[in-house]
Amino acid sequence: MKKRLYALDVFRGMTIAGMILVNCPGSWSYVYAPLRHAEWNGWTPTDLVFPFFLFIVGVAMWFSFKKHEHQLTATTAMKIVRRTLLIFFVGLLLNIFPDKFTDFENWRIFGVLQRIALAFGGAAFLALLLKKQIPILIATLVILLGYWGILLSFGDLTLEGNFVRSLDLQLVGDSHLYHGYRNVAGERVAFDPEGFLSTLPSIATVLLGYLTGQFIGTSTDYRKVVRSILIAAVPLIVLAYIWHPFFPINKPIWSSSYVLLTAGLGLLVLGTSIYLIDILGIKAWAFPFVVFGTNSLFAYVLHSIIAKLLYKNSIGVGDESVTYYTWIYEQIFQPILGNYNGSLAFALSFVLVCWLITYVLYRRQIFIKL
Numbered sequence: 001m002k003k004r005l006y007a008l009d010v011f012r013g014m015t016i017a018g019m020i021l022v023n024c025p026g027s028w029s030y031v032y033a034p035l036r037h038a039e040w041n042g043w044t045p046t047d048l049v050f051p052f053f054l055f056i057v058g059v060a061m062w063f064s065f066k067k068h069e070h071q072l073t074a075t076t077a078m079k080i081v082r083r084t085l086l087i088f089f090v091g092l093l094l095n096i097f098p099d100k101f102t103d104f105e106n107w108r109i110f111g112v113l114q115r116i117a118l119a120f121g122g123a124a125f126l127a128l129l130l131k132k133q134i135p136i137l138i139a140t141l142v143i144l145l146g147y148w149g150i151l152l153s154f155g156d157l158t159l160e161g162n163f164v165r166s167l168d169l170q171l172v173g174d175s176h177l178y179h180g181y182r183n184v185a186g187e188r189v190a191f192d193p194e195g196f197l198s199t200l201p202s203i204a205t206v207l208l209g210y211l212t213g214q215f216i217g218t219s220t221d222y223r224k225v226v227r228s229i230l231i232a233a234v235p236l237i238v239l240a241y242i243w244h245p246f247f248p249i250n251k252p253i254w255s256s257s258y259v260l261l262t263a264g265l266g267l268l269v270l271g272t273s274i275y276l277i278d279i280l281g282i283k284a285w286a287f288p289f290v291v292f293g294t295n296s297l298f299a300y301v302l303h304s305i306i307a308k309l310l311y312k313n314s315i316g317v318g319d320e321s322v323t324y325y326t327w328i329y330e331q332i333f334q335p336i337l338g339n340y341n342g343s344l345a346f347a348l349s350f351v352l353v354c355w356l357i358t359y360v361l362y363r364r365q366i367f368i369k370l
Contacts, residue, residue: 005063005216006283006290007273012056013289014269016296017351018049019112020303026329026346030339035347040159041248043261050112050251051205051262052269053296054119058209059270061124062217072128084121087297087370088114094304098312108192109176110168113300113370115194115202122199123206133214136207143204144256148247150197157248157255159189164253168195181252191252198254205254208263212270222279229271236264291355291362298361298368303354 025031034045068076091113100106130136154163159181168177169190177190212229219225240249240261249258276282292299310325322330333342333349361368 005274005278006286007270007277008056008059009293010277010286010289011270011273011293012053012060012296013286013291013293015049015053015056016292016299017289017355018046019053019300020351020354021347022046022049024303024307024347024350026333026343027326027339030343032340032344035344037251040252041250043249043251043258047251047258048262048265050115051202051254051258052266054116054202054205055209055212055263055266057116057120058123058206058211059213059216060209061120061127061206062210062213065124065128066217070128070131072125076128077125080121080124083370084117087117087120090297090301090370091117094301094308097305097308106175108178109172110178110192110194110196112194113297115199116297118199119202119206122203123210126203126207127210133211136211140204140207140211143200143207144259147197147201147204148256151247151253157250157253159183159191159252162191162253164195164197165189165191167197168192171196193252193254198252201254201256201259204256204259205263208259209266212267222274226271226275226279229267229274233264233267233271236260236267240264288355291359294367295358295361297370299354299358301370302357303350306353307350 022035022037025035036044037046038044062070065076091111092107092109094113095108095111096103126139127136130139151157151163155161155166159165160183165177174190177195178192179188179190181189181191183189215228216225237260240257243257243260247255247257249255249261251258273286277286307325310328311323314321314323315327316322329342329346333346336342337345
């Protein structure tokens, strides 16, 4: 296919909009269930957003490497390393912004952008080294089965007993990990859902996207592409649920069954998008997502900076002090719409503000690539 796949930009934009939406409720005490992550095993629509983005990274990667004839040269290797380091560094800066620059002992090392960086880098080298579909597919299976074997061999699959956590504690230490999860006693536990070892199966997510991009890019018929993509989605989803009793679908540890499920569902969304947009030509509804999709990482970084600044700065003094983030929700959205609807409206407004800023760049044809 020679023309640009409009649906891919739309899909990418939808995932970024979804990321901002679920990250920025007016109050974390009032969030509708579909907009929350599953506590441990299982999944909600929110748990699909991040793996969908990594899947798209893989699809887009094939088209990007096509310019270099899918050859691993010194030039392409340097580009991969440079982009990996840049995205990782930006993610680290976001973790310590705005007030932890000198508090090295409490820097969180891992994060969403760091996971994107490492998954991209690992998948890129594997894809260019292996080149063909079958070797790449075999490598993906080896990663998924090997990861399962590692977690079963060392520890268990609980929050406090999994080897992802144990290894991260040894590598970077308690103070450098995420502390948002709580055990059964309600105590905060050092566990990073973007940790080092769980990057392995996220590489598999990118590789499955790369294989999808390879199939799309070497096909000449959109209808055949959609038909094949939708058919391929079914066995992935079925296999995920067959695997689930033995290796549960779980986002925090990025389980192998979770990789299959999210790749299968990603294929369904991508196939449907191609059919609606690139075959039927129904594009008007999709334009807002194209704006996000063409500046996706910029939009993600932007929303993080705005949210952190609103949390960092307060209005009022003493016991009356409240962050600007909370003040906006409590004074504008909650009184009019109530707790849950107000919280959702706040999140939607946050998405809109980020979109408007990104739209200015889109209109000026400024595309910021990390």
